[in-house]
Amino acid sequence: MQEAATTIAVDRTLGRPPGGERLRLIARNVFPFVVVGGIWEIIAWANMFPRRLFPTLEEVASSFVQLTISGILPHHAIDTVVRLLSGFTLAGIFGVTIGVLMARSRRAEDIFLPLVSICAPIPGLAYAPLFLLWFGLGNLSSVLLVGFVSAFPIIFNSWTGVKAVKEIWVRSAQSMGADDRRLFSHVILPGALPYILTGMRLGLAQAWRILVAVEMLAAVPWGLGWMIFGARKFLNTDVMMAGIVVIAVIGLVLEKFVFRKIEDYTVVRWGMITS
Amino acid sequence: MTENGQSLRSMMRATITLAVAAAAYEALARSGYFAPALLPTLGNVAHALFASLADGTMIEHAAFTLYRVLFGFCLAVVVGIPLGILMARFQRIEHFFLPLVSALMPIPSFALVPLFMLWFGIGNLTTVLIVFYAATFPMVFNTWSGVRSVNPLWLRAAGAMGADENSLFWKVIIPGASPFIITGMRQSFLRAWIAVVGAEMIAASDWGLGWVIFDAKEFLNTDVMLAALIVIGCIGYVFERLVFGSVEKATVQRWGMTRAAKG
Numbered sequence: 001m002q003e004a005a006t007t008i009a010v011d012r013t014l015g016r017p018p019g020g021e022r023l024r025l026i027a028r029n030v031f032p033f034v035v036v037g038g039i040w041e042i043i044a045w046a047n048m049f050p051r052r053l054f055p056t057l058e059e060v061a062s063s064f065v066q067l068t069i070s071g072i073l074p075h076h077a078i079d080t081v082v083r084l085l086s087g088f089t090l091a092g093i094f095g096v097t098i099g100v101l102m103a104r105s106r107r108a109e110d111i112f113l114p115l116v117s118i119c120a121p122i123p124g125l126a127y128a129p130l131f132l133l134w135f136g137l138g139n140l141s142s143v144l145l146v147g148f149v150s151a152f153p154i155i156f157n158s159w160t161g162v163k164a165v166k167e168i169w170v171r172s173a174q175s176m177g178a179d180d181r182r183l184f185s186h187v188i189l190p191g192a193l194p195y196i197l198t199g200m201r202l203g204l205a206q207a208w209r210i211l212v213a214v215e216m217l218a219a220v221p222w223g224l225g226w227m228i229f230g231a232r233k234f235l236n237t238d239v240m241m242a243g244i245v246v247i248a249v250i251g252l253v254l255e256k257f258v259f260r261k262i263e264d265y266t267v268v269r270w271g272m273i274t275s
Numbered sequence: 276m277t278e279n280g281q282s283l284r285s286m287m288r289a290t291i292t293l294a295v296a297a298a299a300y301e302a303l304a305r306s307g308y309f310a311p312a313l314l315p316t317l318g319n320v321a322h323a324l325f326a327s328l329a330d331g332t333m334i335e336h337a338a339f340t341l342y343r344v345l346f347g348f349c350l351a352v353v354v355g356i357p358l359g360i361l362m363a364r365f366q367r368i369e370h371f372f373l374p375l376v377s378a379l380m381p382i383p384s385f386a387l388v389p390l391f392m393l394w395f396g397i398g399n400l401t402t403v404l405i406v407f408y409a410a411t412f413p414m415v416f417n418t419w420s421g422v423r424s425v426n427p428l429w430l431r432a433a434g435a436m437g438a439d440e441n442s443l444f445w446k447v448i449i450p451g452a453s454p455f456i457i458t459g460m461r462q463s464f465l466r467a468w469i470a471v472v473g474a475e476m477i478a479a480s481d482w483g484l485g486w487v488i489f490d491a492k493e494f495l496n497t498d499v500m501l502a503a504l505i506v507i508g509c510i511g512y513v514f515e516r517l518v519f520g521s522v523e524k525a526t527v528q529r530w531g532m533t534r535a536a537k538g
Contacts, residue, residue: 028370028374029374030374031370031371032370032371032372032374032375033374033375033378035371036375049394053393053394054394107288109285110285110288110289110292111288111292112292113289114289114290114292114293115292115293115296118293118508121508121511121512121515122504122507122508122511123468123469123472123473123507123511124469125385125469125472125473125476125485126472126484126485126488126503126504126507127504128476129476129488129489129491129492129500130488130497130500130501130504132492133313133492133495133497133500134313205381208381208383209383209384209385209469212383212385212386213383213385213388213473213476213477216385216388216389216477217476217477217489224386225385225386228386228389228390229389229477231389232389232390232392232393235393237390237393240389240390240393241390243386244382244386244387244390247381247382247383247386248378248379248381248382251381251382251383252377252378252381254381255381
């Protein structure tokens with residue numbers, strides 16, 4: 001799990017160039033997409049593949065606009081995000097609690113660690129049919145599965161994080177007369193926060209990946225995964241592409257804006273990692 | 276208490292926990308509160324596991340899954356490492372590929388399964404491509420960061436000692452980046468392993484562990500599902516711990532580099 005922390009730290013060093021360079025930077029970032037889009041257009045117009053299977057970008061854009069205006073796409077997207085957040089909230093609450101317990105009490109560690117390390121390496125989606133049988137098709141099993149799967153990285157990271165809190169901080173807080181509660185909320189929790197946030201980030205990414213697949217399997221009435229899967233039956237490749245674009249955008253927003261912001265407000269401000 | 280005694284006690288406790296969990300599960304399964312088809316007893320699961328291992332079907336399924344995952348993973352390594360190195364060494368290539376990579380990375384591989392099914396049909400090709408897609412990005416990203424984070428002092432030192440481009444690359448940059456590259460391989464294998472199970476479920480072919488689980492659901496064969504889950508877990512564990520663990524030991528740990536990678 002520490003490996004992830006390293007990669008994140010590395011990508012942070014990129015930084016942002018000053019204002020004058022901005023326009024050139026944007027142009028440079030857009031250029032590859034223009035090239036790939038152009039190649040796509042040429043292949044689509046050349047009719048190398050059947051048009052139904054390989055739509056032009058205009059078709060994708062127009063079905064995207066149509067679906068958005070008619071409210072179908074937002075409805076799918078909102079349902080998916082609600083499912084993601086409820087599953088992830090479950091994972092966050094249980095994951096952090098179990099992780100912290102495991103790190104603070106030897107008994108809890110002995111009880112939970114074997115169970116967690118057996119269940120964690122199995123790919124989340126492999127549990128999906130089992131959850132479907134136990135909890136039925138629909139919302140309940142997809143939310144539970146998302147929570148279950150994304151809890152593991154959170155557990156592992158909170159556990160390592162609390163264990164990595166420097167012994168000297170704990171001791172100096174104790175010698176300055178901090179009681180257990182204050183020790184926990186003022187020393188241990190902030191000290192472990194960089195790890196916990198990394199775990200949440202990994203958990204969210206995992207939840208997002210699993211959720212899309214679960215929606216395909218669990219036959220929920222609304223959801224982006226289901227939309228893509230349903231569109232396949234009618235050969236609506238343009239709808240599928242539009243759905244994939246929305247999925248990519250939501251994933252990017254979650255990663256770049258939500259977690260970056262949380263990190264900036266907490267651990268970066270406290271000077272625990274350099275931004 | 277000595278270190279040894281501690282770990283012994285931990286192991287004892289772990290065994291006790293597992294035994295208690297198994298007993299609780301068994302009690303639940305035998306209580307008749309849930310349908311036995313949904314919650315098979317451990318005996319039944321073990322029986323299903325051994326029966327399918329004995330007649331070779333489970334092994335064949337596992338072989339198909341492994342073939343797909345390794346094929347896709349090798350493709351990802353073959354494409355990902357050179358691309359990552361090129362991106363790190365040449366700015367022009369970095370400027371072209373980095374936006375593409377960061378835009379494609381957040382798309383879950385499963386979202387592409389229906390599309391790939393339309394394009395490439397049902398079967399091996401789709402699964403391998405999904406695995407490839409899932410595994411490439413961690414590979415590219417880690418290689419890229421690894422080569423970039425090679426200590427410039429080493430490069431200059433090697434240059435000052437008269438290393439030419441070729442030996443600089445093979446003797447300094449590649450070993451320097453190897454902790455990251457191995458981490459990348461590890462991450463991408465993990466992703467590939469997740470992707471293959473999902474792809475096999477959705478793009479139902481006729482062999483593969485993911486397909487076994489999904490197919491068993493249709494017939495309420497929960498014991499077969501659990502047996503396949505055990506096999507999946509074991510294979511994942513073997514690769515994660517034994518294969519990558521020993522690769523790491525043979526290379527970066529022997530060169531004394533893990534510290535640099537983690538720090």
